[in-house]
Amino acid sequence: MIYNIPFIAVAALVLIGLYAVVFKRNLIKIVIGITLIESGVNLFLITLAYRQDSTAPIWHGITASSNNVPFMSLPVPHALTLTSIVIGVAVLALMLSLVIHIYRHYGTLNVNKLGGDEE
Amino acid sequence: MNIEQILDTLLRHSPALIVAIPLLGAFLTPLISKINDKVRNVFVILTILATNFFIFLLASDVFAGNIHTYVFGAKNLSIPVVRILFEVDGLSAFMAIIAGILSLAAVIYSWSFMKENTGLNKFYTLMLLMTAGMLGMMLTGDMFNFFVFLEITSIASCALIAFWTNKGKAVEAGFKYIAISAIGALFVLFAIALLYAQYDALNIAVLANNIQYTFLDKIALVILIAALAMKAGIVPMHMWLPDAYGRAPASVTLLLVGATQASLYGVFRVCFTLYGSQLNSTLRNISGTTITLNSLLGTIIVILAIVTILIGVMMALKQIDFKRMIAYAAVAEIGYMFLAVGAGLTTLGTAVSMNALKGGIFHIINDALDVGLLFLVAGAIYYATKQTSLNNMGGLARNMKYTTVFFLIGLLAVAGMPPMNGFASKILIYESVYQVNPVLSIVAILCSILLLAVFIKVFHSAFLGPEQPDLKDVKEVPKSMLIAMGLISCIIIFFGLFPELVVNNIVQPAANALASNTSYISQVMGVI
Amino acid sequence: MSGGMSKIVKTISNISFPLVLIYGLYIIAHGHLTPGGGFQGGAVVASGCAMILVAYGSIWTMGKIKEKHLSILESLGAIAFIGLAFLGLIFGFVFFKNFLIGEGLIFDNPALGLSDIYTAGIIPLMNFAVGLKVIAGLFAIVLVMAYATTKKEAETK
Amino acid sequence: MMSKRTIAGAIFFSIVAVFLVFSALMTHSFGNPDETEMDQYIIDNSQGEVGADNSVTGVVFDYRGFDTLGEATVLFTAVAGVILLFRRLKK
Numbered sequence: 001m002i003y004n005i006p007f008i009a010v011a012a013l014v015l016i017g018l019y020a021v022v023f024k025r026n027l028i029k030i031v032i033g034i035t036l037i038e039s040g041v042n043l044f045l046i047t048l049a050y051r052q053d054s055t056a057p058i059w060h061g062i063t064a065s066s067n068n069v070p071f072m073s074l075p076v077p078h079a080l081t082l083t084s085i086v087i088g089v090a091v092l093a094l095m096l097s098l099v100i101h102i103y104r105h106y107g108t109l110n111v112n113k114l115g116g117d118e119e
Numbered sequence: 120m121n122i123e124q125i126l127d128t129l130l131r132h133s134p135a136l137i138v139a140i141p142l143l144g145a146f147l148t149p150l151i152s153k154i155n156d157k158v159r160n161v162f163v164i165l166t167i168l169a170t171n172f173f174i175f176l177l178a179s180d181v182f183a184g185n186i187h188t189y190v191f192g193a194k195n196l197s198i199p200v201v202r203i204l205f206e207v208d209g210l211s212a213f214m215a216i217i218a219g220i221l222s223l224a225a226v227i228y229s230w231s232f233m234k235e236n237t238g239l240n241k242f243y244t245l246m247l248l249m250t251a252g253m254l255g256m257m258l259t260g261d262m263f264n265f266f267v268f269l270e271i272t273s274i275a276s277c278a279l280i281a282f283w284t285n286k287g288k289a290v291e292a293g294f295k296y297i298a299i300s301a302i303g304a305l306f307v308l309f310a311i312a313l314l315y316a317q318y319d320a321l322n323i324a325v326l327a328n329n330i331q332y333t334f335l336d337k338i339a340l341v342i343l344i345a346a347l348a349m350k351a352g353i354v355p356m357h358m359w360l361p362d363a364y365g366r367a368p369a370s371v372t373l374l375l376v377g378a379t380q381a382s383l384y385g386v387f388r389v390c391f392t393l394y395g396s397q398l399n400s401t402l403r404n405i406s407g408t409t410i411t412l413n414s415l416l417g418t419i420i421v422i423l424a425i426v427t428i429l430i431g432v433m434m435a436l437k438q439i440d441f442k443r444m445i446a447y448a449a450v451a452e453i454g455y456m457f458l459a460v461g462a463g464l465t466t467l468g469t470a471v472s473m474n475a476l477k478g479g480i481f482h483i484i485n486d487a488l489d490v491g492l493l494f495l496v497a498g499a500i501y502y503a504t505k506q507t508s509l510n511n512m513g514g515l516a517r518n519m520k521y522t523t524v525f526f527l528i529g530l531l532a533v534a535g536m537p538p539m540n541g542f543a544s545k546i547l548i549y550e551s552v553y554q555v556n557p558v559l560s561i562v563a564i565l566c567s568i569l570l571l572a573v574f575i576k577v578f579h580s581a582f583l584g585p586e587q588p589d590l591k592d593v594k595e596v597p598k599s600m601l602i603a604m605g606l607i608s609c610i611i612i613f614f615g616l617f618p619e620l621v622v623n624n625i626v627q628p629a630a631n632a633l634a635s636n637t638s639y640i641s642q643v644m645g646v647i
Numbered sequence: 648m649s650g651g652m653s654k655i656v657k658t659i660s661n662i663s664f665p666l667v668l669i670y671g672l673y674i675i676a677h678g679h680l681t682p683g684g685g686f687q688g689g690a691v692v693a694s695g696c697a698m699i700l701v702a703y704g705s706i707w708t709m710g711k712i713k714e715k716h717l718s719i720l721e722s723l724g725a726i727a728f729i730g731l732a733f734l735g736l737i738f739g740f741v742f743f744k745n746f747l748i749g750e751g752l753i754f755d756n757p758a759l760g761l762s763d764i765y766t767a768g769i770i771p772l773m774n775f776a777v778g779l780k781v782i783a784g785l786f787a788i789v790l791v792m793a794y795a796t797t798k799k800e801a802e803t804k
Numbered sequence: 805m806m807s808k809r810t811i812a813g814a815i816f817f818s819i820v821a822v823f824l825v826f827s828a829l830m831t832h833s834f835g836n837p838d839e840t841e842m843d844q845y846i847i848d849n850s851q852g853e854v855g856a857d858n859s860v861t862g863v864v865f866d867y868r869g870f871d872t873l874g875e876a877t878v879l880f881t882a883v884a885g886v887i888l889l890f891r892r893l894k895k
Binding site for chain 1: 834846851
């Protein structure tokens, strides 16, 4: 039995990401932190799908009325994770474009040195 | 088919169409804009008008007492609920009306306001997407679907906040907004996963029916409320709000007000519907006094609300940038809503509670209209003078007569003066909060007076006063902007003159939906 | 950077691009049978396009295809997707109804219960619509970001 | 010397840490979900109702198809946003 180790890993991933977001002053590191939180949440969703000794929820050449129906893991969390990953890509693309713009304006990625605008 | 049957069919499908039409419009906009700019603008306005038609059609039926459900991909509900469904009750319909009005005003306003800019095809696409996202959040009956629409709204609004990419502050505000909302949304997803892990369901009604209030549910409740309140701009996490409101183009700010309130709607949905059946449960008995969940939650919300109001008003006093000042006033107004809802929560089940909830809900729509109007006026001034700082304005009333009138209406409404709509809702809030705790009510009234003082000062310095030499040949803004501001002003005055009508027909169903979640649950669970 | 990478890289990416393309399309087409689907296959094809972008440089690629064309392609994919959902409203009387199931036309549900490439109703069609959307969308993001950054570098030099 | 910001961050961080660790420990033990009614229904019926061997695709495009529309919209939004941000500013 591995008990709840995967869930502990989830908590660890989210916390590492949150640490980067809260304490790091570099924009790229903050972005990395947000993607780490996202990976943690995705891992949480996908671990929820697992049932002991189960296979992937795909029927290979058999139907539900066959004799040896395999024991399958839960399909809904897979679908949710898929959605969440695509959303993560979208957010990441937008954040990086904003970081590029910020770097062009201020010439730095340090959060503390931003501000003092030209306007 | 006669007209009644057609209307009936449209009514049955309207929950899906309300979201699908702006989405389809958004997908078509890049193609339509190949023709020319005018056709594109007309197309966008027509799309929003069609959406509004369906919203009002649906709302008129929902306010008559029906709850609409719409299952995607199947004719009937089946148990277990595997499919996504939309569930529209009084609260959802009420919020959808706000989003509809705001988006209509925003696109009309943009016609002239944004004319000088490039990239308008994408701008209108994103406006439609943001509208669709807000409406989806308000109508959905599925937790994960709520998360998806939350993300659509925040991604679209982040790109729009940073619209003026040549200004560093705008880009910075956009980054702040996307970082905050991405983290908030991820924690919402985490809480949804916690709920899913226990009950193997994602539907709000099913979850509300099964919820046991275990330790994990408590964690999920705290995470959901904290994350959504962060997106709604409640005080410890309000830092992003003045930046985002202040730097975005005015028409985008108007939609952002709606997006903030969609998050607020999320808080209400979670507190009152998802955990609604657990609200009366006793948490602990300390030496004879029982602490129930609703009183604890209500007290926390009331404290946060008072702090929000105080900080909003105090910061508004200090600002010299017009839009930032209004943004802090918006923070204070959000505090008033929370104050009323918190007061309603502490006294759940009594007549006072019902009055408080009514006041809070009525104030949601009033806040959206009042603050929205002020932002539009600020945008109009920026359009005419290219100034944002109050120090550089003066004597604008001479050349901008209509804008001055609209500003006066907005000013009186925000400060809660009769005969505007703000008075109607704030008097309800003061009355009910006074019965909970007189001190709170007095603080709220004082802050309201301070807000009036803030805006009177602005009115005096920017609109009256000596004319600035470089603002001599300022012209009145174009017609489309006046139409948008006029639309909102008319609704404000109408609400102010007939508050009873509005409270009885629109606010009461929404307040009923907050006060009890049994009809919401039985609509889904009671079918079989 | 504007000239792209060396000749070896260009040649290899020329050879491998069709393979990546076929593999991605295979994943899209078999989405309802094996692991995969529109998003995953689209991401594979888009990464192939990104490989070409890296090998040849963003300025050359921008000369071949503009982001507004990609944007229109993406719109078409999205319209096809939501259009299928609207067709469900028209033919199946519910938004997002899988209206081809049980009709006896193309993409029907097989009698034996085993599904094949020609079953599952609108799912394969939706996979293709989403695949088109993802290919165009992801490639547009990469192209625009790469072009914007290289252009800036060229200006400052 | 810690700044105010760091202290506030540390408090926030530790509160979230407590919440996360508790939720990780309190969740059902790995591989034994308590309730599987909805998912079991999907596993049993995806082949018959949808005609897809892959239950996950059945969920993504049929049972929760509206989510996928939202997901496609998110990507569309991001593309529109990125193109908007990198547009030419002058006409």
